[in-house]
Amino acid sequence: MNGVQLRAKLRLQASVAQVLETATVRSAGPLPTVVASELALCAPNIPPKPVLYLGRDLETQAIVSLITLKDKSAYIAILGAPGIGKTSVATAVLHAPDVVAAFGLHRFYVACDAVGGRGSSLNALCAHFGISEPNRGAAAKALCDILAEERCLLVLDNFESAWEAADNRADAEETLGLLVTVKSLSLVITMRGAERPQSVPWTRPLLPPHAPLHDDAAKQLFVAISDISEHNAHLAELLQLLDNVPLPLVLTANIAQYEPSEELTVTRKSLPM
Numbered sequence: 001m002n003g004v005q006l007r008a009k010l011r012l013q014a015s016v017a018q019v020l021e022t023a024t025v026r027s028a029g030p031l032p033t034v035v036a037s038e039l040a041l042c043a044p045n046i047p048p049k050p051v052l053y054l055g056r057d058l059e060t061q062a063i064v065s066l067i068t069l070k071d072k073s074a075y076i077a078i079l080g081a082p083g084i085g086k087t088s089v090a091t092a093v094l095h096a097p098d099v100v101a102a103f104g105l106h107r108f109y110v111a112c113d114a115v116g117g118r119g120s121s122l123n124a125l126c127a128h129f130g131i132s133e134p135n136r137g138a139a140a141k142a143l144c145d146i147l148a149e150e151r152c153l154l155v156l157d158n159f160e161s162a163w164e165a166a167d168n169r170a171d172a173e174e175t176l177g178l179l180v181t182v183k184s185l186s187l188v189i190t191m192r193g194a195e196r197p198q199s200v201p202w203t204r205p206l207l208p209p210h211a212p213l214h215d216d217a218a219k220q221l222f223v224a225i226s227d228i229s230e231h232n233a234h235l236a237e238l239l240q241l242l243d244n245v246p247l248p249l250v251l252t253a254n255i256a257q258y259e260p261s262e263e264l265t266v267t268r269k270s271l272p273m
């Protein structure tokens with residue numbers, strides 16, 4: 001899809017959403033929910049809303065509040081250790097009703113996992129938006145033109161892949177510097193670690209790197225997936241060994257569907273920390 005086709009698709013989706021909105025008003029139905037869910041369905045290439053999403057309401061709401069401030073672009077970095085839940089938070093933000101209402105179809109999500117090596121983050125973005133200009137300057141302009149059409153939200157997920165390697169860093173910083181020149185654009189990046197790229201005037205207050213889940217949320221998550229009882233004698237110790245970090249919690253809870261919790265605890269203890 002090229003830039004023109006993408007714009008046409010967005011306009012078509014906007015018309016569909018408009019028709020749905022009008023129809024909902026006429027039928028005096030539950031307007032906000034229906035319209036919000038239709039818009040959520042129509043926004044292109046957005047990952048689905050997390051089904052299980054526990055213990056991150058405050059963090060999610062803090063980001064939603066910053067990016068939905070009227071007439072103001074926001075630049076947010078979601079930081080933290082591997083598997084701590086950064087992508088989940090970004091996805092929840094993309095589907096938050098206030099964000100759907102503010103940005104509608106103009107919510108974009110680009111996974112940057114594949115940008116590593118000598119890849120260029122600008123090329124990855126252009127590929128996402130169907131821009132095939134070989135000239136870097138022309139490609140950058142085409143990208144900015146698409147993003148500047150309407151107020152929009154762009155999520156760059158796992159941006160560390162584009163930024164971490166010394167060879168790529170200048171390119172990644174340049175791409176971010178370009179994006180923040182687009183007046184109507186709000187940017188959310190997720191990155192492993194605690195360091196932010198320098199070419200972005202990050203919105204204040206700066207959000208700290210994500211911490212592990214609170215005990216209650218970790219327990220709820222483990223129990224929901226593993227189906228073991230919250231009164232299980234080994235659960236507390238197992239959760240402690242997993243440090244309340246979502247990824248190991250999810251992986252271990254899946255194994256706990258068929259492995260006895262006692263054996264899991266013993267195995268986990270024998271692993272290097």
Ligand SMILES: Nc1ncnc2c1ncn2[C@@H]1O[C@H](COP(=O)(O)OP(=O)(O)OP(=O)(O)O)[C@@H](O)[C@H]1O
Pocket residue numbers: 050052053054055056080081082083084085086087088089158190192221246247250
């Ligand atoms: N708040 C949460 N509630 C329930 N499950 C969660 C939560 N946060 C993360 N998870 C689950 O934990 C796993 C890892 O989450 P996620 O991919 O969001 O982490 P990440 O920090 O983006 O990881 P990476 O560093 O690899 O990019 C996923 O299976 C996700 O569904």
Ligand SMILES: [Mg+2]
Pocket residue numbers: 086087088157158190
């Ligand atoms: Mg991630």
